[in-house]
Amino acid sequence: MANPIYNAPVEGLPFFSPQHANSPGSAIELNADTPTLFKPLKIRSKTLRNRIVVAPMCQYSAADSGPLEGALTPYHTVTLGHYALKGAALVFIEATGVQPNGRISANCPGLWSDAQIDGVKAVADFIHGQGGLCGLQLAHAGRKASCVAPFIAMKQGLRNVRATKDVGGWPENVVGPSGGDSEVWDGKSIDDPKGGYWAPRELSISDIHELVQDWGKAAARAVRAGVDVLEIHGAHGYLINQFLSPVTNKRTDQYGGSYENRTRFLVEVIKSVRANIPDTMPLFLRLSTTEWLENTDVGKKLGSWTIDDTIRLAKSLPDLGIDLLDCSSGGNHPDQQLNPFGTDAKDYQTKLAAQIRKAVRSEGNNLLIGAVGLITEAEQARDIVEEATIKEEAEAVKKMTEPGNGKEPMADVVLVARQFMREPEWVLRVAAQLDLDVAWPSQFLRVRIPKL
Template sequence: MAPTNLNPSAPNIPYFTPHHLHSPGTPKELTSTTPTLFTPLQIRSVTLRNRIVVSPMCQYSSAPSGPQIGGLTDWHIATLGHYAIKGAALVFVEATAVQPNGRISPNCPGLWSDTQISGLRRVADLVKSQGALIGVQLAHAGRKSSTAAPWVSTVAGRKSKRAGEDIGGWPDEVKGPSGGPVQGWDGPFDSEKSRFWTPKALTTEEVREVVKDFARAAERSVKAGVDVIEIHAAHGYLLHQFLSPISNRRTDEYGGTFENRTRLLFEVVKAVRAVVPKDLAIFLRISATDFLEDTDLGRELGSWVVEDTIKVAKELPALGVDLLDVSSGGNSPLQQIDGMYAKSYHVKIASRIRSAVHTEGLKLLIGAAGLITDAEQARDIVQQAGGSNQVENGIQEEADAAKEMTDADDGKQPMADVILVARQFMKEPEWVLKVAWKLGVEVWWPSQFHRVLVLANQLQF
């Protein structure tokens, strides 16, 4: 009789790391009192072990040129892998450009070349070996491209700084829906004060090439082993620029009416869905509002508002989008509320969108983001009234039981289905474990940490 392997390695990974008997961040028992935050959630063929997602966070740590341009590095393995080790359900790689001039900065990653697949695969291997899911956010920065890494701007004494050719930028290849001096993100170009370059308008053919490059990047994502692809249509980047009449002054089929301004977004969604496996989950991040409707600029040109986002949201289930990741702002320095520091606005908007979609019987998960820092705050955003019997089987059975609990309509509705957390993970990579402790949920830790669990349970985080 062959000996039993009591210490197997995680599968499908080219090095040894132990296969956890229980994935970190999952409750040791799922009962009727388990907060929804720590119940699993199935999306197509994958299951989140809890409802806590690491939001994409720019690291500006990829090579700006040469054979390793745009590739993920050991920095990304160390940072993103750590979140997975400490219990996050889904870990997103930062905004990853589908074209070279679609990078936010020269040091941002990309997937416009097959040479960039291997770096993403290395990150995916580690994250998945810890029982987490790996996602990548596909993006194009549009008129907000060719900027410097933040610490370069700080040295220059500015909040942000244009990246010139001297540091790998592409000032002559910054493209947006519309071009010309007034179409710079921060207005008419001033060589001393402007933080962004003046964009050139994409030709109609170039717009169609953007669609193709999103699809090509999605195919590379699949080859790298990702579980989730998120399409970035928020924060004033290219797809958001097309949505908003503030930045889209086109007169072809991609500008003018709501139908035309949303055309590129829907074409990208369709193109990505068409080239990825049916069971691969697709998220969409959107700025639900420009926060400009009550400004002189918004009154003059019109702006993107929550009602527009709700109209888009209702179209997404039929297009194969599984989750709408709700954010806001980023398309103009004149916005009335800075979404970066809006602790409750995103959640309230997410709740409004979720209610509108569910009222029409549509199935679309909603994610809430924005300064989610506290255990009780995180719990309450996704909490649903209802009950569930204790489940002692695997994560799939737990997900089925959790679905019954969160689909109940005899109690309060959650404001969102998952939370996406960014800055708090930078401060506390162990945030999932801390939240579980604060909420009184006993969760599994990584196998390598078992010897210190007794001590850990006594720690005051």
């Protein structure tokens, strides 16, 4: 019989962490009135304690050279671990390069080497100690690689700055499905002081095959590190997104041209990752569901990746082993025209997610859908009192996942990013606004209050 006064540890960790009576952020009592947002969700062998996920957020805080190049540090454990401590169900490690030249900056993390496993394991161990799940996003930046950290660029009054060799960059090894000066993301020449990107070289067939293998190898390392969920990054103008779009993929071989050819690289990456992880492990895919180029000159000339393409792809994803589609948008071309729902709309991406979910579910497809970009920007929200703001946010995320009046929910999970950086306790605040009793961290119970 367990000793009722014994401070029991979480088993399986390399350090002491007390076992919470209830995992933070989980509903104390589940009943018919519990919002879907705070009901557990099982995906393969893993169960999310609620439907709130911390989306991957680049931090530009890994070493750019040396034996720990690309490895996560205590900084990542502190920031990501705190989100789990305060109740997030699943916390994603930021975009992690499957090859050294796949990083956005020299200070981004990677998993191309066994030397990088321990850093990931440290993050995963801490998250597990709080009853949360650890996710990791596997990525390759393609033609948007070899840049400096944005907070460095800001000091120069620029949005983006090329990283040269002397600051850890790799100007000669930036790659894409198509290459040359015409394929620079921002269209600016090397002589333009306001240019922020390098001209990519075109990947060869052997390069592509190596990339597919390296995605699988990185996935295997993530499993060894104790990661619970993997996500393949196919959004925001990075390499997979570049292959999908006819704007950036001008190849004439088996990886370019038709829809089937442009999606071939992604399909091969999915198969490679799935083959290197357990069948019990959930696998997500993040996509830019539209490029917002349909009404632009470049889109009319070359075509673009649209919501209809995403729906077509989404219907095939479960058979490939994808469990959840993480719906974002844009990022592949500077001429994008965002938000056809109106300049004041704050939920254009969630409407895209809802459209995709409705389309796939109408055919009996059980692909889960994640919505990102729901939460208002701080500068848009501070014109009203704080309590009204969090109440608005709480009701919005509740509505996202709640079926009602014969309608399907807009999404199965919500992915929140920057709001967690502003308010790590955001899950607890949302629960309080919904008058829901959820667990707090054991160490914080002495200061627990009914509303934050």
